[in-house]
Amino acid sequence: MHHITNLKEKSMIAMATLYDVAKRAGVSPKTVSRVFNESHLVTEETKNRVLSAVRELDYHPNAIATSLKKQRTNTIGFVVPYGSSFVFQDPNMMEQLRGAHDQLTREGYEVIVSAPIYQKDALTEISRLVKHRNVDGVILYPASGVDRIINEFNLKNFYYVTLGTCFEGQKTNFADLNVAPGAYLAARHLVSRGHSQIGLVNKPRSFFMIGKDDLLYGYQTALQESNLKYNVNLVREGDYTFESGYHAFKTLKEQNPEITAVLCASDPMAYGVIRAIEDAGLVLSRDIEVVAGDNLPLTQKLFPSVSSINNPAYEQGNLAGKMIISIIQTGSESPGITLKTEFVVRSNRIL
Amino acid sequence: MHHITNLKEKSMIAMATLYDVAKRAGVSPKTVSRVFNESHLVTEETKNRVLSAVRELDYHPNAIATSLKKQRTNTIGFVVPYGSSFVFQDPNMMEQLRGAHDQLTREGYEVIVSAPIYQKDALTEISRLVKHRNVDGVILYPASGVDRIINEFNLKNFYYVTLGTCFEGQKTNFADLNVAPGAYLAARHLVSRGHSQIGLVNKPRSFFMIGKDDLLYGYQTALQESNLKYNVNLVREGDYTFESGYHAFKTLKEQNPEITAVLCASDPMAYGVIRAIEDAGLVLSRDIEVVAGDNLPLTQKLFPSVSSINNPAYEQGNLAGKMIISIIQTGSESPGITLKTEFVVRSNRIL
DNA sequence: TTGAAAGCGCTAACAC
DNA sequence: GTGTTAGCGCTTTCAA
Numbered sequence: 001m002h003h004i005t006n007l008k009e010k011s012m013i014a015m016a017t018l019y020d021v022a023k024r025a026g027v028s029p030k031t032v033s034r035v036f037n038e039s040h041l042v043t044e045e046t047k048n049r050v051l052s053a054v055r056e057l058d059y060h061p062n063a064i065a066t067s068l069k070k071q072r073t074n075t076i077g078f079v080v081p082y083g084s085s086f087v088f089q090d091p092n093m094m095e096q097l098r099g100a101h102d103q104l105t106r107e108g109y110e111v112i113v114s115a116p117i118y119q120k121d122a123l124t125e126i127s128r129l130v131k132h133r134n135v136d137g138v139i140l141y142p143a144s145g146v147d148r149i150i151n152e153f154n155l156k157n158f159y160y161v162t163l164g165t166c167f168e169g170q171k172t173n174f175a176d177l178n179v180a181p182g183a184y185l186a187a188r189h190l191v192s193r194g195h196s197q198i199g200l201v202n203k204p205r206s207f208f209m210i211g212k213d214d215l216l217y218g219y220q221t222a223l224q225e226s227n228l229k230y231n232v233n234l235v236r237e238g239d240y241t242f243e244s245g246y247h248a249f250k251t252l253k254e255q256n257p258e259i260t261a262v263l264c265a266s267d268p269m270a271y272g273v274i275r276a277i278e279d280a281g282l283v284l285s286r287d288i289e290v291v292a293g294d295n296l297p298l299t300q301k302l303f304p305s306v307s308s309i310n311n312p313a314y315e316q317g318n319l320a321g322k323m324i325i326s327i328i329q330t331g332s333e334s335p336g337i338t339l340k341t342e343f344v345v346r347s348n349r350i351l
Numbered sequence: 352m353h354h355i356t357n358l359k360e361k362s363m364i365a366m367a368t369l370y371d372v373a374k375r376a377g378v379s380p381k382t383v384s385r386v387f388n389e390s391h392l393v394t395e396e397t398k399n400r401v402l403s404a405v406r407e408l409d410y411h412p413n414a415i416a417t418s419l420k421k422q423r424t425n426t427i428g429f430v431v432p433y434g435s436s437f438v439f440q441d442p443n444m445m446e447q448l449r450g451a452h453d454q455l456t457r458e459g460y461e462v463i464v465s466a467p468i469y470q471k472d473a474l475t476e477i478s479r480l481v482k483h484r485n486v487d488g489v490i491l492y493p494a495s496g497v498d499r500i501i502n503e504f505n506l507k508n509f510y511y512v513t514l515g516t517c518f519e520g521q522k523t524n525f526a527d528l529n530v531a532p533g534a535y536l537a538a539r540h541l542v543s544r545g546h547s548q549i550g551l552v553n554k555p556r557s558f559f560m561i562g563k564d565d566l567l568y569g570y571q572t573a574l575q576e577s578n579l580k581y582n583v584n585l586v587r588e589g590d591y592t593f594e595s596g597y598h599a600f601k602t603l604k605e606q607n608p609e610i611t612a613v614l615c616a617s618d619p620m621a622y623g624v625i626r627a628i629e630d631a632g633l634v635l636s637r638d639i640e641v642v643a644g645d646n647l648p649l650t651q652k653l654f655p656s657v658s659s660i661n662n663p664a665y666e667q668g669n670l671a672g673k674m675i676i677s678i679i680q681t682g683s684e685s686p687g688i689t690l691k692t693e694f695v696v697r698s699n700r701i702l
Numbered sequence: 703t704t705g706a707a708a709g710c711g712c713t714a715a716c717a718c
Numbered sequence: 719g720t721g722t723t724a725g726c727g728c729t730t731t732c733a734a
Contacts, residue, residue, distance in 0.1 A: 015482075017727055028705045033729060043703065063483040064424065065727035068415045068710050075463070075485075088449035089648070091440070098439035101466065110463045110485060112426070114456060131366075131411040133711095134426075134461065242652050271653055297440070301593050302622055302653070368711055379721045384713055394719065416711035419726050 016057035025053035036061055067133075075110040076100075076324055077129040077138040081122030087115040090240060092266060092294045092313050096163060099317025100139055107325050109136075119143045130158045137324045139317075142166045157331075161324045163316060165336070173327065174336040175320040176213070182309035182341030183218030183263065186291045189307065189345060190261045191226045195289065198223075199252040199262040200235045201245055201269050213338065215265050215293075234259070238269045245272025253280060260288060267294040267308075274303065295344055310342040367408035376404035387412055418484075426461040427451075427675055428480040428489040432473030438466040441591065443617060443645050443664050447514060450668025451490055458676050460487075470494045481509045488675045490668075493517045508682075512675045514667060516687070524678065525687040526671040527564070530616070533660035533692030534569030537614055537642045540658065540696060542577045546612040546640065549574075551586045552599040552624060554616040564689065566616050566644075585610070589620045596623025604631060611639060618645040618659070625654065646695055661693040 022029045035050045067073045116122040137159030147167040162174045238244030264270040270292035285305045295308035323334045373380045386401045418424045467473040480486045488510030498518040513525045589595030615621040621643035636656045643659035674685045
């Protein structure tokens with residue numbers, strides 16, 4: 001049945017197979033398999049004989065063979081477009097990944113991470129991972145074109161969860177975030193502290209479904225309630241990066257000299273704003289009050305006086321992990337869940 | 352040969368197999384396989400027939416079956432102990448991961464990332480991934496106990512690369528970093544600017560093989576050359592985190608009131624030092640000059656006046672990726688490579 | 703409680 | 719240039 005050790009190159013040592021264990025223990029292959037999968041169906045005595053053989057031969061079940069037979073890999077793909085710098089250098093995205101990782105590994109899944117540079121590649125990568133059966137399902141990030149993939153996945157019963165909604169009317173399989181509550185509270189807070197010229201550095205338009213879960217919505221609602229009129233000129237659109245925050249504040253200040261506060265959609269953009277404030281010869285929290293968007297630990301530590309919208313990115317990733325597992329195990333879709341943002345005050349404004 | 356669509360649950364759609372394609376195209380399975388693997392051995396005409404069938408059936412090769420047959424998965428494990436917060440929240444480690452990811456995906460490998468909380472689990476995880484054949488090889492991080500795993504891997508011809516050396520005398524399969532040159536230049540620079548009380552916030556002792564590639568070594572060498580005597584009391588040991596940096600500066604300043612400069616082994620620790628400086632009522636770069644350890648983009652942006660040792664973490668990860676691929680493809684070990692740190696001056700000291 | 707035989711989807715060896 | 723056959727290492731009927 002089994003051939004002699006395959007003398008590839010120098011000393012490739014043949015790994016023991018389940019058959020080797022069976023032979024050694026004097027039982028059938030199926031019995032060995034049972035010991036690993038349904039051990040309650042095996043006598044204590046035979047089990048011990050098998051386990052001895054396992055130890056003696058240093059046997060480890062071949063995960064690939066198991067996957068082929070069972071038609072599942074116990075692996076989940078985490079695919080994010082926009083390139084590896086965008087992903088691995090964005091602490092907020094890393095929090096999402098961390099949340100997913102923790103949940104998935106706790107449940108015995110491996111995590112394949114992929115961050116192709118181009119959206120097109122990302123879409124291909126998602127399809128490939130799933131269709132080639134490398135993974136049992138994917139957690140994926142909104143990007144243009146993802147809706148088509150989702151459509152196909154729905155038809156073919158492939159499993160996925162999205163980090164945010166990917167098209168209007170998506171009802172299932174998403175772990176989303178509603179930024180409006182945090183933005184609303186943040187804007188109210190700023191107004192209550194006497195600010196009336198409040199800048200908004202929003203996320204890129206392409207990233208969101210315009211609607212009631214948006215930063216802008218919370219901001220506008222708060223202004224309305226306070227009878228402050230909405231000024232388009234106080235709104236900027238960044239791309240989550242430091243640079244875009246820096247640039248946003250620069251132009252905000254130029255066009256609105258009276259500006260005294262800025263609300264940011266992300267922490268890295270808040271850093272850019274802060275840097276721009278200092279470069280303009282102004283003092284953070286005295287001349288301009290900044291509200292950050294993620295409430296990252298680092299931000300709290302570096303800028304203890306900066307209040308922040310709380311972005312539960314870890315929980316979001318965790319939730320996505322839970323959802324994909326449940327979807328795989330039940331074989332049916334999961335209702336979408338939307339987490340809420342909050343607002344954390346850290347105002348020890350200077351003067 | 353092939354059974355009717357397996358009506359699991361509702362509508363699990365059967366994926367086309369290579370046999371289905373073969374039948375449809377009127378060729379043998381092997382010919383279909385050839386089209387995907389050695390297409391130059393197939394006539395243009397049959398190839399086209401096969402590809403039509405592939406398209407019509409929406410066929411995708413099953414990666415698991417290929418892996419089982421070929422005895423390789425085209426997947427590399429990236430395993431780091433110390434837990435997911437330590438990993439995903441450390442921008443420097445993310446740079447290593449990013450470097451590895453970019454190289455590996457470019458070469459057609461998937462990356463499985465795993466960050467177990469306990470070192471013990473990490474060691475188990477490394478073994479499992481490799482022994483169960485989930486991955487073709489692993490990139491792993493120094494931790495106590497890794498040396499035993501390496502020993503076993505060497506014996507059994509399993510493939511690995513380490514990010515740094517894991518035991519004294521390791522000669523192969525590592526992508527290491529020599530911190531001494533950067534530390535030396537940094538210390539010389541500080542001395543040349545008139546500093547004589549220079550604090551050192553080093554990495555944790557357990558992380559390094561004490562030797563000539565150490566931060567301390569570069570620091571001491573520079574002091575010696577300048578005829579400054581080495582003062583143990585100016586040296587602290589952190590654990591790469593903000594908190595440890597904060598605490599380090601606090602005690603440094605208490606015990607060395609004359610201190611005017613601090614050299615840090617990592618950027619997060621430098622952030623902690625900077626925060627502590629400000630909390631002590633001192634001004635960064637005027638009262639205390641700080642040198643950071645990683646030269647992260649964020650640090651450059653947030654603190655433009657802070658010089659830094661340059662930590663080529665991306666390159667290190669990239670190199671590790673290159674090495675593991677070469678090791679797998681040639682079947683033989685790779686000589687270890689040590690990257691050098693440099694020093695980047697950004698001194699626009701205030702006053 | 704245990705075992706025999708078939709086969710998951712692919713490719714390597716060896717025909718033709 | 720193309721096809722046949724066996725088998726990668728496991729689990730799943732089904733039978734004993």
